[in-house]
Amino acid sequence: MIEFLENITPSTTMALVIHAMIPLGLILVYALFAIWMERKVAAHVQDRLGPMRVGWHGWAQTIADMLKLLQKEDIIPTDASRFLFRFAPFLIFVASYAAFAVIPFSSGYIGSSINIGVFYLLAITSLLTLSVIMAAWASNNKWSLLGGMRSAAQMVSYEVPTIMSVLSVIVVAGSLNLMTVTEMQSGNEILGFLPNWLIFQNPFLLVAFVIFFVSILAESHRVPFDLPESESELVAGYQTEYSGMRWGIFMLAEYADMLLLSLLGVVLFFGGWNSPFGTFMDGPVWGFFWFMLKGMLLVFVMMWIRWTLPRYRVDQLMRICWNILIPASFVNFVLIALWEMIF
Amino acid sequence: MDEIITNGVQKQEMVINMGPQHPSTHGVLRLEVVLDGEVVKKVTADIGYLHRCFEKHAEAMDDYSKVIPYTDRIDYVSAMNQEHGYVIAVEKLLDLEVPERVEYMRVILAELQRIASHLLGVGTFGLDLGAFTPFLYCFIEREKILKIFEKVSGARLLYNYMCIGGLMQDIPEDFKTDTREFVKTFRPKIQELNDLLSSNRIFIDRTANIGVLPAEVALNYAASGPMLRGSGVKWDLRRNDPYSIYDRFEFDIPVGKGEVGTVGDCWDRYIVRVREMEESLKIIEQALDQMPDEGDVKEAVPKRVRPAEGEVYVRTETPRGELGYYIISDKSASPFRVKARAPSFVNLSILPAISKGALIADLVAIVGSIDIVLGEVDR
Amino acid sequence: MKSDALKSPEEIYEYLKASFDELLEYVPAELGQSWITVPPFSMKAVAKFLRDDPALRFNTLMCQSGVHYPDEDELGVTYHLHSTSHKHTLVLKVRVPIADPRVQSVEAIWKTADWHEREAWDLLGIVFDGHPNLKRILCPEGWEGHPLRKDYRQQETYLGVTTGA
Structure with a gap:
């Protein structure tokens, strides 16, 4: 990809900038689509139509909303800590955006194919916690503070099962580089027809995926x-105290986070950009299509859950994490390791 | 606030204002909550934001009938029940006999209104716990009832349909078929609601053993309606002190049994409402069968409402509980005193007693399970 | 239902007379329910007796309403009691002069009286002795006068805002 860009642009710098901006364009287009999709999913779950006025089936509704948000007054509470209050939305977006650098979107595009990809991704998403606390504390609002405290406790706790289930995949894959992890999943050899995706390779990885999915629901603050x-x-x-585009950036970051974690799930369990039909419909462009399709399917499941279930209470949430998910993920990790040793 | 210093760490309790603008106070209610972390130490309810002096207005009217529109606005979610209570009270004051057909019509409308109100109560309760979709499912069904009411009275929310001694106008021709159709389609929907919410694991986790109201306390606080029945007390004015023609129908009184937790918890109050909807359907079906087809609904309407000197206290069972009208007449055309004993007002006063030690998320659940309407609390 | 349950207000009055002697007065009504008049200073004792006596067991205070009687220059409180175990009801009335409107609070007997008494204080200015928190409930703090009195005139401004009076 970078070579191609260097060929069509006058300078290397420009090629690098464009290379780095590709995920940004992707996130923005995705966010427009995902917010529209969320509304449509919600509407159809609830037996109504959702946005219908702006464009075909309201596809441009999000654009209209963004325009509205841009025109809104940027309110900063008098007693807020001004710098932190303004800085928090950017930090939260930077954290989720930077993490996209190691996601292999197709066989032809990855921001940076580093050897510690998974480690980098998990480290950088921890910044999300920081920015949420920053926003909460800087707002100087009691509701924000409670929200911030909850979020800190929740995200720190749920990082443990997330990391443990990611680690189980790494044990099987043997690499921290997400590109390598994807490449080793190509082909259709399991039982003669199933793709070589990790989730089919090891029965305990199915359990790992369930733990992973529950944890990313919590990590990205989705219902329940x-x-x-x-x-x-x-x-x-x-x-609570945010309005206008600053609030919009939180929204954007939240959806970006959903996509990021879903894509990570796709890379780790569902073969990344590999086509489900072996060499049929394969190649960099199709790879991107499959990758996004799988990612959006997971995003769709998250939306589906949101519009079906009520919400847990804070102590129940913690109990699920510490009493169920963490012990289960540790046991599962050992079982996966044993399976790998034996077979 | 009290400051606690332990091991050199300064701790402070947090006072937080829940409302008057808060998504789950169901209107303009302000709860002053003292929090220790997320644990509720003390709740003080501050009401009166919606006070409209109903009682003063009623005294100022020069006719008993002119009070009826105001009774609609006491509890705007179950206006038919409010009117029903008031007209029964005035009829008792006048010693007025009402035609059969009118009685049946009133009962059908009151029961339909009960279902509509419970749907709202149940739906918003789900919403308080984060379940958005059941709320809209409930609204779809409620909409059908409002359509029937619109056909009958011309209004969707504040009907002003019942009048002293009768009804404002006769029912439309297709009322019976519409209502039967609704009863038929609504039964499976209750099952759907049970599948989606009542038996949902998360929902049960959030509501079982929360906000437990023991029967003794409930009686001492004069709780009524689903609030009292949720605590296991089999008390329903339609059965225990029958008014109108409720003694002619067969129906059960669902009570809280503590099926998923303790008797008198939020889930019990919720399930009582859900089951009451089924009982209301039974009453509607029986009333539709028994209702005489012919009859003038304005036959008994008096030209002038001039009761003799005296006073009555008439209580009826609204969706939220016991609605009492205490009316004193001094022989003039306007009531001397009208006191509305609103069930939400009394039920809400229990809140501080049952929410101590709960988490803030539980507080939301408890307020939702009381099913208050602020118009009725503040009058 | 217990067989020794008392039904009509008259029977209950006869039963109460044994304990409270001359304090109470029975007023039969032509319309609606007859009532028993209780002096304001013994309201609490009567209430406690009504609640705890095994033959009465009035465990619920259905309604408590304040009334202004301008002709007699008096304020009144009406208590509607009812018993879920014996299934009977009773009406009690208290009358106090408007110059010194003091009634004993029954908040300690029936918790529900808490808000009812605050409402009666707020709207009619009846003082309930022994109430732990007798503050305005429906009107805002600092409102002048008691709106449900017949001679009430609304104040013209509240906190500098016109009230439309």
Whole structure:
């Protein structure tokens, strides 16, 4: 990809900038689509139509909303810590955006094919916690504070099962580089027809995926674990004092985070950009299509869950994590390791 | 606030204002909550934001009938039940006999309104716990009832349909078929609601053993309606102190049994509402069968409402509990005193007693399970 | 239901007379329910007796309403009691002069009286002795007068805002 860009642009710098900006364009287009999709999913789950006025089936509704948000007054509470209050939305976006650098979007494009890809991704997403606490504390609002505290506790706790289930995949794959992990999943050899995706390779990886998926629901604050911003209890949690585009950036970051974690799940369990039909419909462009399709399917499941289930309480949330998910992920990790040793 | 210093760490309790603008106070209610972390230490309810002096207005009217529109606005979610209570009270004051057909019509409308109100109560309760979709499912069904009411009275929310001694106008021709159709389609929907919410693991985890109201306390606080029945007390004015023609129908009184937790918890109050909807359907079906087809609904409407000197206290069972009208007449055309004993007002006063030690998320669940309407609390 | 349950207000009055002697007065009504008049200073004792006596067991205070009687220059409180175990009801009335409107609070007997008494204080200015938190409930703090009195005139401004009076 970088060579191709260097060929069509006058300077290397420009090629590098364009190379780095590709995920940004992707996230923006995705966010427009995902917010529209969320509304449509919600609407159809609830037996109504959702946005219908702006464009075909309301596809441009999100654009209209973004325009509205841009025109809104940027309100900063008098007693807020001004610098932190303004800085928090950017930090949260930077954290989720930077993490996209190690995601292999197709066989032809990865931001940076580093050998510690998974480690980098997990480290950089921890910044999300920091920015949420920053936003909560800087707002100087009691609801925000409660939301921030909840979020800190929740994200720190749920990082443990996430990391443990990611680690189980690494044990099987033997590499921290997500590109390598994807490449080793190509081909259709399991039982003669199933693709070589990791989830089919080891029965315990299926358990690992369940743990992983539950944890990323909590990591990205989705129902039933949306406690940091639970609107019926904490008004809007850490976002309470935010308005206009700053709030919009939180929204964007939240959706970007959903996609990021879903894509990570796709790379680790569902063969990344590999086609489910072996060499049929293969190649860099199709690879991108398959990758995004799988990612969006996981995002869709997250939305589906959101519009079906009620919300857990904060102590129940913690109990699920510490009493169920963490012990299960440790046991599962050992079982996976044993399976790998034996077979 | 009290400052606690332990091991050199300064701790402070947090006072937080829940409302008057808060998503789950169901209107303009302000709860002053003292928190220790997320644990509720003390709740003080501050009401009156919606006070409209109903009682003063009622005294100022020069006719008993002119009070009816105001009774609609006491509890705008179950206006038919409010009117029903008031007209029964005035009829008792006048010693007025009402035609059969009118009685049946009133009962059908009151029961439909009960279902509509419970749907709202159940739906918003789910919403308080983060389940958005059941709320809208409930609204779809409620909409059908409002359509029937619109056909009958011309209004969707505040009907002003019942009048002293009768009804404002006769029912439309297709009322019976519409209502039967609704009863038929609504039964499976209750099952759907049970599948989606009542038996949902998360929902049960959030509501079982939360906000437990023991029967003794409930009686001492004069709780009524689903709030009292949720605590296991089999008390329903339609059965225990029958008014109108409720003694002619067969129906059960669902009570909380502590099926998933303790008797009198939030889940019990919730399930009582859900089951009451089924009982209301039974009453509607029986009333539709028994209702006489012919009859003038305005036959008994008096030209002038001038009761003799005296006073009555008439209580009826609204969706939220016992609605009492205490009316004193001094022989003039306007009531001397009208006191509305609103069930939400009394039920809400229990909140501080049952929410101590709960988490803030539980507080939301408890407020939701009381099913208050602030118009009724503040009058 | 217990067989020794008392039914009509008259029977209950006869039963109460044994304990409270001349304090109570029975007023039969032509319309609606007859009532028993209780002096304001013994309200609490009567209430406690009504709640705890095994033959009465009035465990619920259904409604408590304040009334202003301008002709007699008096304020009144009406208590509607009811018993879920004996299934009977009773009406009690208290009358106090408007110059010194003091009634004993029954908040300690029936918790529900807490808010009812605050409402009666707020709207009619009846003082309940022994109430732990007798503050305005429906009107805002600092409101002048008691709106449900017949001679009430609304104040013209509240906190500098016109009230439309």
